[in-house]
Amino acid sequence: MAGKTLYDKLWHNHLVEQRDDGSALIYIDRHLIHEVTSPQAFEGLRLAGRKPWRLDANLAVPDHNVPTSTEERAGGVAGILDLVSRLQVQTLDDNCLAFDITEIPINDIRQGIVHVVGPEQGATLPGMTVVCGDSHTSTHGALGALAHGIGTSEVEHVLATQCLIQQKMKNLLVKIDGQLGPGITAKDVALAVIGEIGTAGGTGYAIEFGGEVVRRMSMEGRMTMCNMSIEAGARMGMVAVDDCTLDYVRGRPYAPTGANWDAAVAAWRDLHSDADAVFDRVVSLDGAAIKPQVTWGTSPEMVLPIDGVLPDPAAIGNPAAREAVERALTYMGLRPGMAITDIRPDRVFIGSCTNSRIEDLRAAAEVVRGRRVAASVKQALVVPGSGLVKAQAEAEGLDAIFIAAGMEWREPGCSMCLAMNADKLGAGEHCASTSNRNFEGRQGFGGRTHLVSPAMAAAAAIAGHFIDVRSLQETTA
Numbered sequence: 518m519a520g521k522t523l524y525d526k527l528w529h530n531h532l533v534e535q536r537d538d539g540s541a542l543i544y545i546d547r548h549l550i551h552e553v554t555s556p557q558a559f560e561g562l563r564l565a566g567r568k569p570w571r572l573d574a575n576l577a578v579p580d581h582n583v584p585t586s587t588e589e590r591a592g593g594v595a596g597i598l599d600l601v602s603r604l605q606v607q608t609l610d611d612n613c614l615a616f617d618i619t620e621i622p623i624n625d626i627r628q629g630i631v632h633v634v635g636p637e638q639g640a641t642l643p644g645m646t647v648v649c650g651d652s653h654t655s656t657h658g659a660l661g662a663l664a665h666g667i668g669t670s671e672v673e674h675v676l677a678t679q680c681l682i683q684q685k686m687k688n689l690l691v692k693i694d695g696q697l698g699p700g701i702t703a704k705d706v707a708l709a710v711i712g713e714i715g716t717a718g719g720t721g722y723a724i725e726f727g728g729e730v731v732r733r734m735s736m737e738g739r740m741t742m743c744n745m746s747i748e749a750g751a752r753m754g755m756v757a758v759d760d761c762t763l764d765y766v767r768g769r770p771y772a773p774t775g776a777n778w779d780a781a782v783a784a785w786r787d788l789h790s791d792a793d794a795v796f797d798r799v800v801s802l803d804g805a806a807i808k809p810q811v812t813w814g815t816s817p818e819m820v821l822p823i824d825g826v827l828p829d830p831a832a833i834g835n836p837a838a839r840e841a842v843e844r845a846l847t848y849m850g851l852r853p854g855m856a857i858t859d860i861r862p863d864r865v866f867i868g869s870c871t872n873s874r875i876e877d878l879r880a881a882a883e884v885v886r887g888r889r890v891a892a893s894v895k896q897a898l899v900v901p902g903s904g905l906v907k908a909q910a911e912a913e914g915l916d917a918i919f920i921a922a923g924m925e926w927r928e929p930g931c932s933m934c935l936a937m938n939a940d941k942l943g944a945g946e947h948c949a950s951t952s953n954r955n956f957e958g959r960q961g962f963g964g965r966t967h968l969v970s971p972a973m974a975a976a977a978a979i980a981g982h983f984i985d986v987r988s989l990q991e992t993t994a
């Protein structure tokens with residue numbers, strides 16, 4: 518019998534019941550909750566007179582609707598100016614209190630984007646099944662967990678039963694071999710993978726990221742990769758457990774200690790695909806060939822290396838593909854044949870669950886240090902992924918670097934990743950953004966998003982147009 522993939526192992530370890538129709542019941546170890554997708558789930562429990570099945574499996578944190586301005590945050594929930602946002606955050610507080618669920622509230626230093634908070638707190642551990650009413654739950658797979666987003670009715674189901682009805686996915690190995698060049702980050706790899714396989718490339722699959730590049734990648738880089746799995750069409754992405762994983766998890770508030778830690782490590786050591794495991798599909802990329810990536814269109818697969826030029830619809834034979842490119846160029850206000858380096862962002866956003874961890878902020882600060890944001894850039898926001906990331910960055914003096922460069926240093930939250938709080942992109946404006954989605958209106962009605970790495974966003978802020986960050990890094994080295 519062939520060996521098992523990491524996904525097979527995680528699946529089998531949590532299988533409660535396999536049904537004849539192909540569906541299965543799996544056990545959920547960790548349920549993360551935020552304010553957007555939980556209100557109806559709690560309401561459902563209330564109407565049915567049910568209680569959560571296992572209280573300590575749940576952890577809640579508000580992130581999407583929280584304001585990121587320090588003044589507005591000073592007033593706590595009551596100080597949120599937007600009424601819908603205030604109600605949303607207040608409702609999460611009320612529900613957590615009523616159902617006895619642990620919540621990290623708005624002005625707790627541990628508050629932040631749920632996908633930053635989970636791993637940071639050790640609430641996400643290797644070998645777990647982790648779900649949340651949020652598509653970027655795939656992030657947590659970086660720890661060797663089976664993690665994916667669920668819908669609101671499933672949130673209610675998990676609260677009530679601690680189980681979920683699922684179909685097993687197929688196995689896709691995305692292997693990035695070789696070594697990344699200097700200045701190339703996990704975000705560039707993630708975008709290059711999507712450029713290669715497309716936004717539907719991972720549909721029906723659970724992705725495992727492997728190869729030398731991933732083995733050498735930090736945990737935060739692995740999270741960035743897994744975060745973007747959903748943009749490649751897969752609901753989940755994961756990375757095998759190794760020493761890097763264990764070093765990351767050790768000592769975190771929710772991580773096991775003493776003899777429990779040793780027992781856990783012994784079990785976690787098996788969380789990798791067996792040497793003879795068979796994948797349904799394997800995609801290989803050469804890490805050394807990956808350049809800094811910039812999306813130009815309205816889907817993450819509309820991506821080019823920094824030295825690329827925009828496609829010309831006239832040269833595209835397939836009518837559907839031609840129309841998609843035409844429509845994207847029109848929405849984005851860009852011309853065929855234009856160089857990526859001629860695109861000038863009006864705003865810059867460094868943040869989101871893709872790229873708001875300490876290494877992301879360090880990478881951006883490194884580029885910005887001693888430089889000024891270009892006069893043509895109206896606003897450059899730096900939004901740490903959690904209060905703890907913020908405190909760490911401040912201890913390292915990164916906030917001072919950003920502020921000296923003319924950037925805004927904010928409180929943690931989803932911020933300008935999506936227009937659900939006060940941070941929005943104006944109609945027609947271009948944004949160099951470290952987030953994960955560039956759909957029409959994603960960052961604000963009519964807004965035009967270009968997805969990039971933190972270093973590339975910082976470089977665009979300084980230059981006033983997209984530029985190969987490596988040219989700036991060379992001059993500082």
Ligand SMILES: CC(C)[C@H](C(=O)O)[C@@H](O)C(=O)O
Nearest residue numbers: 553554650651652653666935
């Ligand atoms: C609000 C939430 C349901 C949504 C998601 O599921 O991803 C959001 O986080 C996003 O990034 O679009």
Ligand code: SF4
Nearest residue numbers: 653869870931934935
């Ligand atoms: S940061 Fe963006 S992608 Fe991540 S959970 Fe928030 S809105 Fe979704």
